[in-house]
Amino acid sequence: MTSPHAAVGTKPVREIGAPPAELNYLNVTHGIRSWLLTLDHKRIGVMYLVSTLSAFLLGGIFALLVRTEHLTAGKTIMGADFYNQSFTLHGAIMVFLFIIPSIPAAFGNFVLPIMLGAKDVAFPRLNLMSYYLWVTGALCAVISIATGGVDTGWTFYAPYSTSTSTSVIPMAMGVFILGFSSIFTGLNFIVTIHKLRPPGMTWFRMPLFLWAIYGTAILQVLATPVLGITVALLMVERAFGVGIFDPALGGDPVLFQHFFWFYSHPAVYIMILPAMGIISELVATFSHKHIFSYKFIAFSSIAIAILSFLVWGHHMFTSGQSALLGMIFSFITMLVAVPSAIKVFNWITTMYKGSVDLKTPMWYALIFIWVFSIGGLTGVFLGAMSIDVHLHDTYFVVAHFHYVMFGGTVMALLGGLHYWWPKMFGRMYNERISRVATTLVFIGFNLTFFTQFIMGSRGMPRRYFYYPEVYTPWHVASTIGSYIMASGFFLTAGYMIHSLFKGKKAPMNPWGGATLEWRCASPPPVENFATPPTVGDPYDFHQVEYDPESGSWRHKAIAT
């Protein structure tokens, strides 16, 4: 167990250019136990980061297998059954083990209390328990893979999921447990933001990342229990034949879809909202200009959170809901475009006449705006009922949600990773190599998924093992894109790990950020701040000035 007080009072706020504080959260205690039983939100955040990125690797391997299989129209490297399992495991692992916990649990845990000026999250033990629930859920997923995998698609639609012979129960159990991990993380963040703001930190002085995390946390708390009961019913359905979703026993499988999407549509926003929060931070910091229209961005996060509960039916236009219901869902779906567009416009206006510094995190922010716009606008196509009937279950849908989830969330995650990396580990990565990797990821991503828009609009259905040869060129291009992208990710992993050992020591504020995390040491001491920091406008960049001697930016509040 860590001793949280050991480091307090040494040098929590040091002068620019001074050697790093001797004790920080990384070196205050040693040994594997001090990590596994830690209650420090920063260490838990780092553990989440490592864990979720491992899940990303695993899910990515399945994605590459699927893409490789599609190099030819028939069988390439695997049989049809394994193909079904591969795309299912790719989806399930990426969604439940990686995207949903990644930004909130890893970065949220690490920076939320620091940005807020608090010492920790409200319930540190619960926080650690959330992490171990994640680990347990991941183990369940691994057990499922070891005992036959799952071939239902990540959506587990009944009645197929109640009748397939693959190992659905362990995977459903994993999703159930991961859900509770997510709930407790969200609960912790809501209470932290409500109750642990230090004096001076009013709601409208919170950085926008915190607004985004707050909106996300509301979704986690209010939507995830419904997924919990849904997969719980799926489990008892398979184990005992309760029959609530089984038409043979009088149950209704469409009810499963309603339940599933009542969670899983808000879950889409659990994935994208924190990403948008990161982009707000990146755009402001690297434009060195006050974020444009702070309140609109803050409230658009909440608006998205609320609207996201009312649109689940757009996943079910072809599942037999009435046309009237479909129209209502279609209309509300279109409404989501409004707060999303507000954010995009405000980011662009923030950059306008700013002094834009094209560091790697900013590259990722620009990529995000580009791909998210494409992903969002194609979402409007799919939200229109008449078009969706044609595009439903084609590669167009696959491309759309990859542009949003992958192009949106993962690009923001990478942006955030590069942005906070110096703060988390106290080392700078190699900026030149990172731009090469960024370019590879950008080109690879668009080659992989833009071709899928074209295929999909020409009728290529998703989740098919065989396909007509007319689609082969598109599939080949898409697969090559995925290889390029993978090489970008491996390069990123390489220089990031390299920087841990050989990287330049990071100053307190390498980018000129004005939020509070840039006012504590890199890496931060255990209790973040010895005395509560003076809180002002989080985007007042007149308060930070560059110090050429140390290569760092300094905040006037601590310079004096």
Add this chain to the structure above:
Amino acid sequence: MTTAETAAAPPAASAHGHAHGEHSPHLAHHFDTPEQQFDSGKLGMWLFLATEVLLFGGLFCAYTVYRAMHPEIFHWGHQFLDVKLGGTNTIVLICSSLTMAWAVRCAQLGQTRNVIIGLVLTLMCACGFMGIKYVEYSHKIHMGLMWGTNFDPHLEHGAHSQGGAVAHAPAAAHPLEATPPAEVSTTKLPTSNPVTHPAKGETTVAAAAPATLVNEPATSATAKPGQPPHAETPVAGAKAASGAVVPATTAATDSRTTLADAGVAPVGLAPPGAQAHEVPRPKNAQIFFGIYFAMTGLHGFHVLAGMIAITWLLIRTKRGDFSPEYFTPVDLVGLYWHIVDLIWIFLFPLLYLID
């Protein structure tokens, strides 16, 4: 501390331990004041209760959907639930809420002895609740009134083997309604064999629903020679997936069709004065028991979790952890216990008092 306890009372879990010598031994290092800590715990617990409500919300949704689509199943099924036992359980739980609230008040006042008495009484009520639940469940299981695939009612057998003690037999459940439905289900059921074994006499519904979904025939209709099934309107596409549960409607002469709010004629309810040969049980009656066991089962799990949490409180109270300055865990477990109670208050009328 076990995970279950932490799950039952998350904020409490972090509120204790992690002790700090500055002010109160229970003040965690990252809080400034005990009030802040208490408020945080309370807010956390309320959020947790919100998730609990949503967890049950899914099941309440399922209940609403199926009851709206098949009122006849619920009318038929509920007569096998014993209102007396259910009512007793309701009273037991309400009493336990009172003793819990009393224990919380005593904790605020620092009356440790009374806290212990209150908690023990609460725990006893909870045990009583689970005991009665056990009796109810074993009767159901004995009679084969179970969910989905395990649904295999042998009502007469059940009655025989239980001797005169079949307190939950439909007749007892409806002492005033001295007859047809009750008699039918206790005495005549075995004669209506085709219904007890829905697989017999298959007449596939000719609806245009996907083949996989129509694997259950409209048996209740075929069981009644005198009452041909309605001409089924094909429900392709629009209602494809629920095609299997398209009801086999009875003849319009049924004097109780007023029950059919959802446009579904009740199949199982024999009209008053009708022959006992009429089919007593609607198609897919197992749905009712699937929902019954899912809802009460999940609730039972919550009662168990509450019992563990109360036991944990008892241990801590005995150890002298609580004082008027620090009683957060008692307060939070109290909140949890009330929500468990409240959920039962909704379950009882929805499942037992259908009419």
